Amino acid sequence: MADIGAGTGIMTKKFLDQGFNVYAVEPNEEMRMAAKEYLKDYKGFILINGSAENKTLDNQTIDLIVVAQAFHWFNMKNFREESQRILKPHGKVAIISNERITEDTINKEIAETYYKYCPNFKGFSNGLMGSTEIYDNFFLGSYTLKTYDNPLIYNKSTFIGRHMSSSFSLTEDDPMYPMLVESxxxxxxxxSKDGYLILPNITKCWCGIINR
Structure with a gap:
């Protein structure tokens, strides 16, 4: 299997723990090196310097492609064509995404904070959350969707760190940075309660065969 946009290897490890051989494809060198150190003891771990659109894997060698929390960054057309190239016949793509329950008060207030301080914020998951169009177009309508409750638990440090690490968030040299942190x-x-905050969240998995 191939984990595309593997990052530091958090999801890759879960598959390795289940006994799979995993090609971890990651274009960012810093993240790739972190994954290399994190997963160095796994025999089934193969680290690849590549991207979603250019995975550098051989034709028809992969049974399953997994994408976790990175799909909205990809060039859909190129990723689809590249996936078709490396998948074996009847191989599948699984796209996994955490989605906030946006109707909940805390998530509404987080969004309001981002809109106030972060000019590049277009909505959670780049404004694609809740939309099925992108998945309908990618799989051509032929997929299954499973949804799981997955509330996220943070202490203050991890809550702030998580929300300051988003791609649209501010850097430390931005004059609004201290105000965002304070908010x-x-x-x-x-x-929070007793030092922890529970963030309402669901995890969705779209899985299907990409028709040629």
Missing amino acids: LSNLFDKH
Whole structure:
């Protein structure tokens, strides 16, 4: 199997623990080196310097492609063609995504904070959350969708760190950076209990065969 956009190897490890051989494809050198160190003791771990659109894997060698939390960054057309190239006949693609329950008060207030301070914020998951069009187009309508409750638990440090690490968030040299941190800190204090905050979240998995 191939984990595309493997990052530091968090999802890759889960598959390795189940006994799979995994090609971890990651274009970012810093993340790739972190994954190399993190997963160095796994015999089935193969690290690949490549991207979703250019995986550098051989034709028809992969049974399953997995994408976790990275799909909205890909060039859909090129990723689809490249996936068709490396998948074996009847091989599948699984796309896994965490989605906030946006109707919940805390997630509404986080979004309001981002809109206030982060000009590049277009909505969670780049504004694609809740939309099925992108998956309908990718799989041509032929897929299954499973949804799981998956609330996320944070302490103050991990809550702020998670929300400051988003691609649309501010860097430390931005004059609004301290105000964003303070706003997130205040949100945590408002909604936490006994030092922890539970963020309503679901995990979705779209899985299907890409017709040629």
